[in-house]
Amino acid sequence: MTLPEAIFGDQPAYQGVAPDPEPREVLLDLRGVRKTYQSGSLQVDAVRGIDLQVLAGDYVAIMGPSGSGKSTLMHIIGCLDVPTAGSYRLAGVDVAGMGEQELAHVRNQRIGFVFQSFNLLPGLTAQRNVELPLVYAGVSGPERRARARAALDRVGLADRVDHRPNELSGGQQQRVSVARALVTEPDLILADEPTGNLDSASTAEVLALFGDLHDQGRTIVIITHEHDVADQARRVVVMRDGAISEVRV
Amino acid sequence: MSWLETVRTAYGALRTRRMRSLLTVLGILIGIAAVMLTVGLGQGAQSKVTDQINKLGSNLLIVTPGSATSSAGVRGGRGTATTLTMDDAAVLADPVAAPDIARVAPTSQSSLSVLAGTANWTTTAVGTTPEWVQVRARSVSEGRFFTAAEVAAESPVVVLGQTTATQLFGVSSGGGLGGRSPVGQLVTLGGQNLTVIGLLTAEGSTAGGDQDDLAVLPQSTYASRLSTTANPRAVSTIYIEGRDQASLSAAYQQTTKILLAAHGVTAATMDFSVSSQQAIVESATTITRVLTVLLAGIAAISLLVGGIGVMNIMLVSVTERVREIGLRKALGATPSVILRQFLVEASMLGLVGGVAGLALGLLGAAVLPGWIGQPVTISPLAAGAALGVSLAIGIGAGVYPASRAARLAPIEALRSE
Ligand SMILES: Nc1ncnc2c1ncn2[C@@H]1O[C@H](COP(=O)(O)OP(=O)(O)O)[C@@H](O)[C@H]1O
Ligand SMILES: [Mg+2]
Numbered sequence: 322m323t324l325p326e327a328i329f330g331d332q333p334a335y336q337g338v339a340p341d342p343e344p345r346e347v348l349l350d351l352r353g354v355r356k357t358y359q360s361g362s363l364q365v366d367a368v369r370g371i372d373l374q375v376l377a378g379d380y381v382a383i384m385g386p387s388g389s390g391k392s393t394l395m396h397i398i399g400c401l402d403v404p405t406a407g408s409y410r411l412a413g414v415d416v417a418g419m420g421e422q423e424l425a426h427v428r429n430q431r432i433g434f435v436f437q438s439f440n441l442l443p444g445l446t447a448q449r450n451v452e453l454p455l456v457y458a459g460v461s462g463p464e465r466r467a468r469a470r471a472a473l474d475r476v477g478l479a480d481r482v483d484h485r486p487n488e489l490s491g492g493q494q495q496r497v498s499v500a501r502a503l504v505t506e507p508d509l510i511l512a513d514e515p516t517g518n519l520d521s522a523s524t525a526e527v528l529a530l531f532g533d534l535h536d537q538g539r540t541i542v543i544i545t546h547e548h549d550v551a552d553q554a555r556r557v558v559v560m561r562d563g564a565i566s567e568v569r570v
Numbered sequence: 571m572s573w574l575e576t577v578r579t580a581y582g583a584l585r586t587r588r589m590r591s592l593l594t595v596l597g598i599l600i601g602i603a604a605v606m607l608t609v610g611l612g613q614g615a616q617s618k619v620t621d622q623i624n625k626l627g628s629n630l631l632i633v634t635p636g637s638a639t640s641s642a643g644v645r646g647g648r649g650t651a652t653t654l655t656m657d658d659a660a661v662l663a664d665p666v667a668a669p670d671i672a673r674v675a676p677t678s679q680s681s682l683s684v685l686a687g688t689a690n691w692t693t694t695a696v697g698t699t700p701e702w703v704q705v706r707a708r709s710v711s712e713g714r715f716f717t718a719a720e721v722a723a724e725s726p727v728v729v730l731g732q733t734t735a736t737q738l739f740g741v742s743s744g745g746g747l748g749g750r751s752p753v754g755q756l757v758t759l760g761g762q763n764l765t766v767i768g769l770l771t772a773e774g775s776t777a778g779g780d781q782d783d784l785a786v787l788p789q790s791t792y793a794s795r796l797s798t799t800a801n802p803r804a805v806s807t808i809y810i811e812g813r814d815q816a817s818l819s820a821a822y823q824q825t826t827k828i829l830l831a832a833h834g835v836t837a838a839t840m841d842f843s844v845s846s847q848q849a850i851v852e853s854a855t856t857i858t859r860v861l862t863v864l865l866a867g868i869a870a871i872s873l874l875v876g877g878i879g880v881m882n883i884m885l886v887s888v889t890e891r892v893r894e895i896g897l898r899k900a901l902g903a904t905p906s907v908i909l910r911q912f913l914v915e916a917s918m919l920g921l922v923g924g925v926a927g928l929a930l931g932l933l934g935a936a937v938l939p940g941w942i943g944q945p946v947t948i949s950p951l952a953a954g955a956a957l958g959v960s961l962a963i964g965i966g967a968g969v970y971p972a973s974r975a976a977r978l979a980p981i982e983a984l985r986s987e
Contacts, residue, residue: 401900402981422904429902440897440984444586456575457902501901 920964
């Protein structure tokens with residue numbers, strides 16, 4: 322079995338479950354994606370030729386040693402960065418043709434990010450932090466507040482809405498950022514080592530949230546070092562030196 | 571993102587860095603207040619000077635001896651020559667030859683000592699005709715002014731200014747208040763005994779000195795008893811009141827023409843000069859305007875420094891908040907939204923500084939005149955301009971930092987740790 326076949330091989334038959342009644346859309350479609358950084362006179366190939374397709378509703382874990390290009394790949398998938406070569410289509414649309422404005426719009430509408438270091442704004446309450454994506458989506462005040470409250474409720478932090486990040490534990494902060502990622506109801510949730518800074522109890526809580534989101538039909542791509550995290554995923558992509566070395570289903 | 575949200579976000583960001591924002595605002599505040607006060611002082615001084623010169627009388631022409639433009643290149647000091655006489659005044663007063671001249675007041679003056687009982691004082695003795703009161707736009711507060719008959723008769727009468735009266739009699743107008751009224755009293759002016767027949771209404775100081783320190787007497791009396799000049803008909807100045815503002819230049823031409831003919835000179839050998847009140851106002855205001863511009867220029871530099879302060883703090887802010895900017899972009903903020911947010915932050919700094927500076931400026935305008943004795947004029951236009959300028963400075967100073975923030979790649983921003 323060649324490598325591309327393995328990647329395309331996300332077929333129900335391999336997982337031993339019944340085929341979907343309707344064929345699912347290909348949400349992420351990366352072909353020959355490269356990313357080369359120029360640092361000084363040195364060229365760093367962070368990602369070198371990645372082919373990857375992810376169907377809507379999939380749960381993919383990306384593993385691999387530090388420096389193997391996982392974050393770079395995730396930034397490209399998240400439209401935070403554009404590939405140096407190759408093509409990336411998100412829900413059928415080529416990202417290369419989009420301007421800054423459109424990319425911002427895509428990030429806002431289709432993607433929810435969860436970062437290892439939470440990236441909550443320290444000056445804002447949990448509620449205001451969760452409202453942020455809705456602010457940029459132009460959702461009006463009352464609706465925005467209601468939706469942010471509902472999202473916080475969903476991650477079990479209904480009683481912490483007025484707390485600022487420094488008044489919350491690491492696990493709680495990460496749950497706030499999960500709430501922020503899901504408040505716009507995006508197709509895709511991208512998480513870069515979301516449990517890297519958490520203790521095991523918090524890790525379990527956050528992973529349970531991702532499990533729930535997946536059950537509700539969201540597509541999840543999660544970068545992780547931990548095998549328990551990977552075990553929850555439907556597909557594990559292992560990276561080495563900027564390329565995919567192994568795909569486990 | 572709505573404007574309300576943008577302003578709210580900007581306010582939140584500024585409040586988080588409260589001390590720094592306050593100090594930045596202080597820079598603008600000082601600049602705006604300094605500009606407002608210097609311009610206000612300049613305008614105050616200007617209107618004061620204009621006011622004082624206008625007090626000399628309306629539609630006024632002033633004829634002085636001495637050549638303003640000598641073809642020989644020799645210029646005597648103004649008034650050093652004694653080329654003007656009562657006869658000049660008489661021809662100028664002729665309504666046929668000079669239809670646009672309403673009144674003529676030939677005047678001679680010198681500084682003399684004046685005594686009343688044991689009190690003594692030095693004042694300006696003015697010898698003139700009854701027209702002087704109207705021409706110089708003065709009035710009599712008590713008693714009366716002298717008449718043409720008294721001029722003809724060389725009567726020993728005098729009308730005193732308020733300052734002179736106060737110095738000599740310890741009271742000014744309304745002598746009934748305990749003291750003796752100066753009217754009817756005898757004074758000795760330059761050794762001559764004169765009866766006080768009236769007091770002039772107080773006028774205040776002008777560019778030409780205290781207008782209330784003077785003793786006005788008939789020209790004939792002055793010439794025969796006090797004057798040191800050989801020619802008793804010589805006068806030092808002829809004040810002319812034009813018929814109205816519109817015909818003042820006609821009056822000016824008639825004056826020049828009549829005097830040239832009377833003196834038998836040409837424009838090149840002119841032995842007198844005519845200046846209008848307007849010209850005096852203009853030359854005086856030019857001086858204050860130059861000073862105002864200079865001072866306001868210095869104040870504007872402090873405002874500029876305040877603007878640089880805003881730019882500096884905004885640049886620091888953008889650098890410090892690279893992560894925040896990256897995150898906001900990751901969450902869907904477009905470059906223009908980020909640009910707008912930082913522009914609003916900078917303009918808030920500018921505008922708050924402007925409002926506070928305006929308040930300080932108005933406070934200064936209310937308090938300063940009491941301390942320094944100079945009027946400070948702050949017009950609504952200046953106040954509006956102060957706000958506009960502070961807002962413009964905020965926006966101007968914010969453009970560069972904001973566009974830097976807007977251009978940051980979200981990924982670079984998120985990476986920096
Ligand atoms: N902005 C950059 N400039 C230069 N090199 C970079 C940049 N970002 C990442 N790299 C390099 O690309 C490689 C992949 O990095 P990254 O995607 O962060 O790896 P991972 O997330 O798997 O640890 C590393 O060698 C890293 O040093
Ligand atoms: Mg990484």
